[in-house]
Amino acid sequence: MSAMPFEDFETAYETLATAIDQAGPAREALFLTRLALVLAQKLGDVAAYRTAIETALDGLE
């Protein structure tokens, strides 16, 4: 995991919440999938990306 300062992480959380509303309920899954692909490209590390996917899948109910 990166050492992202908490304040930045909180800003990311707020930006995401606002963006989900902006996408709207009909398009939110598509928006979040697009976001995940954009972040994979930015991350540039497929092993780290797989770990992130596992983290997000683990405990999903």
Next chain:
Amino acid sequence: MRPAGKGELESLYFDYPRFAARRVAELDGAAARHPVLIVGAGPIGMTAALVLARYGIRCMLIERKDTFNDGSRAVCIARPSMHILERVGAVAPFVEKALGWRFGRSYYRGEQIFRLEMPQPPGEKYLPMYNLQQQYTEKFLHDAVATSDLIDMRWQSELSAIEPHNDGVSVRISSPEGDYRLDADYVLAADGARSPIRSMLGLRLKGDNYEGRYVIADIRMDHDFPTERRAFFEPAGNPGGTVLIHKQPDDIWRVDYQLREGESEQDALKEENLRARVGAILADVGHTKPWELEWWSVYSANTLCLDDYRHGRVFFIGDAAHIVPIFGVRGLNNGLADAENIGWKLALVLHGEADERLLDSYSPERRGATLDVFANATKSTRFMTPPTRGWRLAREAALSLSLKHAFPRGLANPRQMQPYTYSESPLTPYAERNAEFAGGAPCGSVAPNARLIDGSYLLDRAGSGMTAILFCEGPPTREQAALLAQLGRIDKRFVPVLVSSGGSASDSKTIADQDGEIARLFAAAPGTLYLLRPDLHIAGRWKGVVPGEILKAAGLCLGSETP
């Protein structure tokens, strides 16, 4: 609200006194002009009266009702508020009765995801937070009000008209004994969230309302858990809503639970529904023994305030000026800071020790504090009551990840009340001097405290006017001594506090800082001076004395200088 069959003020543990209206001299034609009229004898109005009394200023305090507010309401008293209560001579019963605490826990679906730990520096006299039902807060303040010869307390007295003038305020007061008029030099409007004075003057609160509604309930039970703040997200006992639990004195527990989206407030407030929901919440936290219902109400979060807390000679304090969400426990605590802020300024002006322009700083300072609260409260309120689908999804994602991962847990931090820093106030003119310090307390913040060898505390030495804390190796230099003498000439209340690093104090008044603890706390070297205001916020700090700047800062705090 109280259970069926109970009287409006029939409590399981608190005897509400009934205060009669008095036959006052104005009803028999006495024409009186009062320096200060305070409208509203809640915690903020009574504290304002006690601050004025500390300075020897008379006031009249009127209250529409005949007793204290019912129910626990504002439960949490923060450390800076304890210092305010101490300065007005009322803190002893609070220390005795209230439950001090510094820890909290947040849970998601029954599992702990966040541990709140509020710092407790070794030199502090009080804990970060105390829980006490509001009616006790009001009782203890009223006990102090009742013993003061300077406070003319009038119950069952309602302000029915107000007419502001350039040189004073005329009001009409209605009481069961009759109606009368009187004049005051200044009015403090402490008449609460629905402030009639605000309406009469045509002023409006501005800001945002939030969707989420909470039921707040007091119950009595024998429940074994320390005094901590507990927050439950998605608990089995209240699916779809958050729950908060606080311990209070007398085995009274405060349970706040969020209503589900679309849930009817009217139904939720029905006694049988409330009992069922509280019962489920208690079963979920493992309480299987009996419990008794005491009182309940409903609450929704707002961030609203006036554009200006001053309207001529009328000053708005507490909820009359601002309404903040409860989650950061800032309503009562910020109101008490309002009361002290206007109190010392008005007292110095009425004594002729400060120019009236000092009063101009009240609204910028206290409204600044409110806006700072809004910024924090908006974050915690969006977490406690997510307003939209986006915020709800983001919260669910963060909370579920928090079960196994630390990184999102800080989002559940309740951001409890921090004292506001007056860094941009007109009374804090040399904030850029902060750059000279590697630490310590910045300009505008509340001065830190230190425990002294004899068991007393550094801030016990502060006066009711300006206070200078000067760090030195031996006796003050000629220049330092001349500056302290000059400060004493411009402020008759001025108190110098010398902290000597020399190991042995040169005289009994000097504090010996043998291990350098106090110097470290203030990031001070010999020659460093901190200038404190009467409310013990730092007006300025200098690594070495700069007489011109120090005298200017002191002058601003006394209204004798213009910014």
